Amino acid sequence: MSYFEDRDLAPDPNDDDEAYWANCAQRRLTFQQCGACKTVTHPPISVCPHCQSLDRGWIExxxxxxxxxxxxxxxxxxxxxxxxxxxxxxxxxxxxLPSVRLISNVVDAEPTSLHIGDALTMVWEDIGGGILLPRFRLAADSKWS
Ligand SMILES: [Zn+2]
Structure with a gap:
């Protein structure tokens, strides 16, 4: 079951993040890295915000x-x-990778079980239509569990 039941919440890829979503469809969470200055950023954009290079690559x-x-x-x-x-x-x-933060959901958390600093494990949520979303679960070795 999806974290959100409504399929209308699926991403709508554009020129900047189409490769990101294609990688997700292959169960690969990737972030964009500048080919010139090596700065890693998220969400994907066509120009490096650090050096304005158009040389954009991907790292795991x-x-x-x-x-x-x-x-x-x-x-x-x-x-x-x-x-x-x-x-x-x-x-x-x-x-x-301190330059990157990702907005997501922790699918197995209750309001009293989620804390800043909790260790997380990424899981793929297949919402159909070839779209996989990176979600998270509380890691077994979380300092709060
Ligand atoms: Zn750059």
């Missing part, structure tokens, strides 16, 4: 991830998420 995401910040949503701003309340929105950080 680190496997170690933690909760940088989070919130629990208790009031739906759109009908498509009403049945999913309450749900979390998490800012995931990668300790070995």
């Amino acid at each position: 995401a680190p496997t170690e991830a933690t909760v940088f910040s989070f919130t629990w949503i208790h009031s739906a701003a759109h009908d498509s998420v009403t049945r999913s309340l309450p749900y979390n929105v998490v800012v995931v950080e990668f300790p070995s």
Whole structure:
């Protein structure tokens, strides 16, 4: 079952993030890296924000991830998420890649079980149509578990 039941929440790839979503479809979480200055950024964009190079490549995401910040949503701003309340929105950080943070969800968390600094394990959520989303679970070795 999807974290969100409504399929309308699927991403709509554009020229900048089409390769990102294609990599996700192959169960590869990747981030964009500048070919000139090697700065890693997310979300994908066509020009390096550091040196303005158009030379954009991809690197595999680190496997170690933690909760940088989070919130629990208790009031739906759109009908498509009403049945999913309450749900979390998490800012995931990668300790070995401090220039990148990823917005996602921790699918197995309860409002009292999610903390800043929790270790996370990435999981793929197949929402159909060839779209896989990077979601997270609390890692077994989380300092809070
Ligand atoms: Zn650059």
